[in-house]
Amino acid sequence: xxxxxxxxxxxxxSPDGQIRTVAEENLKQFxxxxxxxxxxxxxxxxxxxxxxxxxxxxxxxxxKNSLDAKDSVRKEELTQRWVSVDPSIKVQIKxxxxxxxxxxxLEARHTSSQVxxxxxxIEIPRxxxxxxxxxxxxxxxxxxxxxxxxxxxxxxxxxxCEEVSPQDLEQDQVNAxxxxxxxxxxxxxxxxxxxxxxxxxxxxxxDFAQTNFDNEMERNFIMKVxxxxxxxxxxxxxxxxxxCLVSIASMYYEILDPYMQALFTLTANAVREDEEPVALxxxxxxxxxxxxxxxxxxxxxxxxxxxxxxxxxFIEKALPLLVPMLLETLLKQEEDQDQDDGIWNLSMAGxxxxxxxxxxxxxxxxxxxxxxxxxxxxxxxxxxxxxxxxAFGSILEGPSLEKLAPLVHAGLDFLLNxxxxxxxxxxxxxAWTLGRIxxxxxxxxxxxxxxxxxxxPRIIAVLLESxxxxxxxxxxxxxxxxxLAQGYEDSGANSSVLTPFLxxxxxxxxxxxxxxDTDNSRLRSSAYETLNELVRASNMSETSxxxxxxxxxxxxxxxxxxxxxxxxxxxxxxxxxxxxxLCGVIQVIVQKLSSLDExxxxxxxxxDQMMFLFLQIFVSHSYTVHEEAMLAxxxxxxxxxPEFAKYMPEFYKYLxxxxxxxxxxxxxxxxxxxxxxxxxxxxxxxxxxxxxxxxQLLKDLSNSMLxxxxxxxxxxxxxxxxxxxxxxxxxxxxYALPMLQGAAELCAxxxxxxxxxxxxxxxxxxxxxxxxxxxxxGFKNSKAELMIPYASHxxxxxxxxxxxxxxxxxxxxxxxxxxxxxxxTLGPNTKVLFKGCTFHIDFLGECLQSDDDQLKETAAWTQGxxxxxxxx
Numbered sequence: 043x044x045x046x047x048x049x050x051x052x053x054x055x056s057p058d059g060q061i062r063t064v065a066e067e068n069l070k071q072f073x074x075x076x077x078x079x080x081x082x083x084x085x086x087x088x089x090x091x092x093x094x095x096x097x098x099x100x101x102x103x104x105x106k107n108s109l110d111a112k113d114s115v116r117k118e119e120l121t122q123r124w125v126s127v128d129p130s131i132k133v134q135i136k137x138x139x140x141x142x143x144x145x146x147x148l149e150a151r152h153t154s155s156q157v158x159x160x161x162x163x164i165e166i167p168r169x170x171x172x173x174x175x176x177x178x179x180x181x182x183x184x185x186x187x188x189x190x191x192x193x194x195x196x197x198x199x200x201x202x203c204e205e206v207s208p209q210d211l212e213q214d215q216v217n218a219x220x221x222x223x224x225x226x227x228x229x230x231x232x233x234x235x236x237x238x239x240x241x242x243x244x245x246x247x248x249d250f251a252q253t254n255f256d257n258e259m260e261r262n263f264i265m266k267v268x269x270x271x272x273x274x275x276x277x278x279x280x281x282x283x284x285x286c287l288v289s290i291a292s293m294y295y296e297i298l299d300p301y302m303q304a305l306f307t308l309t310a311n312a313v314r315e316d317e318e319p320v321a322l323x324x325x326x327x328x329x330x331x332x333x334x335x336x337x338x339x340x341x342x343x344x345x346x347x348x349x350x351x352x353x354x355x356f357i358e359k360a361l362p363l364l365v366p367m368l369l370e371t372l373l374k375q376e377e378d379q380d381q382d383d384g385i386w387n388l389s390m391a392g393x394x395x396x397x398x399x400x401x402x403x404x405x406x407x408x409x410x411x412x413x414x415x416x417x418x419x420x421x422x423x424x425x426x427x428x429x430x431x432x433a434f435g436s437i438l439e440g441p442s443l444e445k446l447a448p449l450v451h452a453g454l455d456f457l458l459n460x461x462x463x464x465x466x467x468x469x470x471x472x473a474w475t476l477g478r479i480x481x482x483x484x485x486x487x488x489x490x491x492x493x494x495x496x497x498x499p500r501i502i503a504v505l506l507e508s509x510x511x512x513x514x515x516x517x518x519x520x521x522x523x524x525x526l527a528q529g530y531e532d533s534g535a536n537s538s539v540l541t542p543f544l545x546x547x548x549x550x551x552x553x554x555x556x557x558x559d560t561d562n563s564r565l566r567s568s569a570y571e572t573l574n575e576l577v578r579a580s581n582m583s584e585t586s587x588x589x590x591x592x593x594x595x596x597x598x599x600x601x602x603x604x605x606x607x608x609x610x611x612x613x614x615x616x617x618x619x620x621x622x623x624l625c626g627v628i629q630v631i632v633q634k635l636s637s638l639d640e641x642x643x644x645x646x647x648x649x650d651q652m653m654f655l656f657l658q659i660f661v662s663h664s665y666t667v668h669e670e671a672m673l674a675x676x677x678x679x680x681x682x683x684p685e686f687a688k689y690m691p692e693f694y695k696y697l698x699x700x701x702x703x704x705x706x707x708x709x710x711x712x713x714x715x716x717x718x719x720x721x722x723x724x725x726x727x728x729x730x731x732x733x734x735x736x737x738q739l740l741k742d743l744s745n746s747m748l749x750x751x752x753x754x755x756x757x758x759x760x761x762x763x764x765x766x767x768x769x770x771x772x773x774x775x776x777y778a779l780p781m782l783q784g785a786a787e788l789c790a791x792x793x794x795x796x797x798x799x800x801x802x803x804x805x806x807x808x809x810x811x812x813x814x815x816x817x818x819x820g821f822k823n824s825k826a827e828l829m830i831p832y833a834s835h836x837x838x839x840x841x842x843x844x845x846x847x848x849x850x851x852x853x854x855x856x857x858x859x860x861x862x863x864x865x866x867t868l869g870p871n872t873k874v875l876f877k878g879c880t881f882h883i884d885f886l887g888e889c890l891q892s893d894d895d896q897l898k899e900t901a902a903w904t905q906g907x908x909x910x911x912x913x914x
Contacts, residue, residue: 047072047083051097069104077123078131081108085138088154091145102153109160115746121164136161140177143194151194159201166206174202175215182222189233196226196236200243208250216250220260223247224267234276241271241282248289255294265290265301272308277317284312284323291330296352298331306360310367318388325371325391328364331356332398339402357402365399365410368392372429375467389429393436400440408445411437419456424465431460431468435475438482447490450479454497458504466512473508473518476501480525493529495539501526502543506550513560520554520568523547527572527579540576541584547576548592555623563619570623574630582634586641593631593648600624600655604662618668621659625670628652629677636681645681652678653689660696672700672712676719686720687727694731701738707749710742714755721759721766729767736763736774743781750802754809757782761816769824771817778817779832782810786839794848804850807843811856818863826867833872836864837879844885855897858889862904870914882908 050072053065073080087093087101109124111117124132139161142154158174165171181187181195199219211219226240244264254260268290272283287305291298298305305327312324338353357364371392376385400407411433418430434453438446457479460472484492493501505526509519530540555569577589603624606617632652635641656671656678675693679686697720700713717735721728739756742748760778764771785806792803814836821828840857843849849857861882865872876882886908889901 047087047101048093048097051087051100052094055096055100073108077108078127081105081127082131082135082138084108085135085157088150088157089138089142089145091147091150095147095149098147098150099153102150102157105157106153106160109157109164124161124164125168136171136174143181143198144188144191145194146190148190151190152197155194155198155201158198159205162202163205166202167210175199175211175219178202179218179222182226189236192226193233193235193239196223196239196243199223200239200246203243203246203250208252211250213253216247217254219247220244220251220254220264224264227267227271229270229274234279237271237274238276238279238282241279241286244268245282245286245289248286248293255297261297269301269304269308272312277319280312280316281319281323284309284320284327288323288326288330291327292334295331295334296354298356299354302354302356302360306363310363313367313371313388313392321371321388322386322391325368325388325395328357328360328368329391329395329398332395332402335402336398357399358406361399361403361406361410365396365407368396368399369411369414369429369433372396372432373425375425375428377467389432393432396433397436397439400437402440405441405445407437408441408449412449424463424468427460427463428465428468428471431457431471431475435471435478438475438478443483443488443490446483447492450483450492454479454492454501458500461504461508461511466515469508469511469515470518473515473522476505477518477522477525480522480529484526484529486530493526498539499543502547506546509550509554513557513562513565516554516557517565517568520551520565520572523551524568524572524575527575529579531575531579538581538584540579541581544576544580544585544588548573548588551576552595563616566620567623570627573627577627577630577634580634582638582641586635586644589631589635589641590644593628593635593644596624596627596631597648597651597655600628600659604655604658618663621668622670625656625659625668625674629670629674632674632677632681636677642681645678646685649678649682649685653693657692657696669709669712672709672716676712676716679716679719679723683723684725684727686723690720690724690728690731694734698734698738701735701742704742704745704748704752707752710748711752711755714739714752714759717759718755718762721762725766726768726770728763729770732763732767732770732774736778740777740781751805753785754802754805757785757806757809758812758816760813764813764817764820766820768820771820772825772828775817775828778813782813783832783835785810786835789839790842800848803848804853807849807853808856810839811853811860814860815856815863818860818867822867826869827871829864829868830871833864833868833875836860837875840885841879841881844881851894851897854889855894855900858886858897858900858904861885862900862907865904865907865911869911873911873914876908876911 050065050068053061054069056062056065072083084101084105088098088105090098109120111120136158139154139158142150143158145151145154162171162174166174178195178199181191184191199222203219208216223240223243226236227244228237251264254264268283268286272280272287274280274283287309309324309327313321316324335353335355335357342353369392371388373389374387374392375389376387396407396411415430415434418426418433421427421430434449457472457476461469461476463469463472479492483490505519505523509516509523511519527540551569551573555566555573557565573592577592580589600621603617603621606613608614608617632645635644653675656675659668659671697713697716700709700716703709703713717739739759743753743756760774760782763774789803789807789810793799814832818826818829840861843853843857865876886901886905889897890905892898892901
């Protein structure tokens with residue numbers, strides 16, 4: 043097989059499907075029967091300059107995919123396979139890869155450098171292949187080393203730095219890598235390919251350079267070389283050097299002070315004179331500085347206190363020069379940039395950076411931007427009008443409402459008139475700016491109201507006229523209406539001011555959703571999402587008739603989607619997207635109408651028809667469960683309560699399919715949530731379905747392929763089921779409780795330095811406590827003694843959580859509630875435990891000092907329950 047590998051690799055790329063299938067099967071067979079030999083053959087193929095480029099390319103791809111995968115479980119499996127390969131074969135493969143770096147074929151060198159890094163990512167953390175860095179560095183110091191070898195070596199070094207973590211390389215190795223990289227960047231290096239590879243390698247190596255940046259001499263040298271490279275004559279090299287500066291700005295912010303004058307000059311020249319790819323990175327440098335300073339202000343509180351010598355106030359110091367530079371970029375628009383949402387150019391980057399500057403320095407930005415706005419807003423040149431509007435919209439987040447309110451009042455009429463501008467681009471930006479004003483500054487409880495009964499009719503009239511404009515303008519208008527409505531959402535009686543306009547706005551949004559002058563689905567989804575926000579913000583006592591009509595209209599639209607002719611996968615996708623949007627609207631209307639007892643009957647009258655439609659959607663999607671229909675069913679179950687029982691026999695099979703769908707984990711997660719809604723709606727009537735549900739949930743928890751984010755909701759769901767069926771939960775205890783204990787053990791071993799892991803740990807702990815609370819409450823009146831064996835473990839877990847400073851408020855509340863439920867349910871049986879675990883005194887003391895009233899209330903209740911136990 044090894045002899046024929048060239049031919050098989052070529053056949054695997056044949057245009058003839060039959061030949062291709064046979065070749066793919068042969069490769070799979072070779073891999074399964076003799077993995078070490080398979081990998082060795084691929085590495086020989088890749089390294090052999092006599093072989094065809096096509097077979098070498100595929101050999102490299104397969105080799106890389108045999109060492110790494112995006113999915114973490116699969117990645118671990120591939121790692122273990124490599125580790126178990128005979129060491130002598132691994133040596134041959136690695137030698138072959140290193141040889142390929144000297145190949146005359148660029149693609150083979152490039153692939154080889156990637157594969158070397160994949161092997162390094164497995165071996166270096168295990169303290170293997172320690173000679174790799176030395177070998178690569180030798181390539182750089184060889185007398186007369188050819189440029190292609192140097193280029194490939196630097197690329198390999200860069201990839202290795204990307205793949206392994208800083209603690210896995212010794213400091214002397216890091217020093218040597220940086221020396222080689224910086225030498226490769228030197229202007230005396232004649233090959234621009236080598237210099238480009240060196241700059242890219244430095245970008246990946248910056249993570250390792252903490253010690254070097256702490257040393258003033260080394261830091262000065264690195265910064266000097268990067269700044270020199272940023273004015274190199276090759277565009278790609280300049281761009282890569284600025285990318286390094288962006289990265290340095292966020293990684294090494296605290297050491298930048300001595301270089302800021304030079305960096306300002308460098309970035310300003312690039313923004314004003316260089317080509318766009320370089321200018322974009324130069325703007326990004328300042329955005330990066332803003333991000334750091336915003337982070338420091340959030341950490342140390344307030345822009346002025348500083349609170350730390352770390353905050354250097356670079357933005358504030360650069361403000362008088364930085365803002366004019368950014369305002370210039372706003373005038374560099376592209377003719378059709380409003381038509382393409384994915385576009386990123388200098389004008390967009392400048393506006394984004396200006397927004398970050400406003401968030402960093404607050405009020406100080408306003409006097410620097412307003413003269414630009416005032417002098418450009420009325421000019422005959424559309425670029426000036428658009429730039430002025432964009433500048434104003436960009437600085438709305440950061441400065442105080444007190445500072446902005448007078449400006450908005452003075453300019454609102456002007457902006458509303460600008461919605462009739464002759465140029466679509468100006469209208470697009472004006473609608474976006476109105477949306478920003480409503481999103482950031484409009485609130486009914488504000489001391490400086492932006493929207494008043496006097497200006498609201500004009501605002502709505504202009505928006506409803508402009509929503510008929512070009513699709514890109516209409517999309518931004520939907521956004522403006524969305525934020526306008528959102529400002530009234532939690533304002534009680536104040537939302538009445540919207541009531542007179544509600545019918546007209548709903549009609550306009552439904553017409554917008556039906557527009558056929560665009561093939562972009564974005565406008566339709568914007569219209570429906572805005573409709574949802576309008577429903578949430580409406581005043582129930584005045585709008586129930588309008589919402590009832592809307593419910594029937596949306597149900598009728600949903601019914602029509604079932605009759606659409608589907609002849610292609612695009613048709614199927616359009617149908618599915620539209621159904622998702624319509625189910626979303628139904629869900630919001632159901633939630634709104636069921637929030638008051640007097641409007642709940644409206645839901646009950648339409649429930650049969652709604653449920654029929656949802657089930658039809660499941661059928662028409664050939665049994666793949668539709669997320670949005672599932673969510674709407676959850677809302678319907680909550681609204682109809684025990685009445686929902688009649689739908690369960692028919693609905694259960696789709697619920698089960700959702701719970702089984704661990705590949706599409708969002709569907710699985712939503713289905714778990716719906717089980718909770720159903721349990722709360724049906725109580726004991728859910729019992730006939732519990733064996734199936736619990737069996738599926740336990741299977742999901744045991745499935746290593748299930749996305750971890752679904753596990754916390756499954757634990758919470760145990761609590762919902764136990765609360766609904768009380769003593770009938772007994773038969774699940776031997777299966778569910780060990781799962782809870784295992785998850786509690788896992789929480790103790792999560793990586794505290796990984797923020798994502800900490801968030802997940804908090805979700806998991808909260809889910810565990812919610813499960814315990816539900817199970818304890820479920821057993822309280824009949825089978826409390828079943829929980830005695832688990833009481834000690836629960837208290838130990840609670841103490842571990844109390845001692846952990848990474849817990850969030852949600853976990854604290856859930857832990858305190860579970861402790862109270864334990865005392866309440868088991869009573870005197872927990873006396874000895876609570877006497878021995880006195881941590882609860884400190885824990886409850888901390889909670890009673892909290893500003894959170896709900897937490898204080900829960901803690902007081904728990905304190906009472908434990909007190910009752912201790913005196914029993």
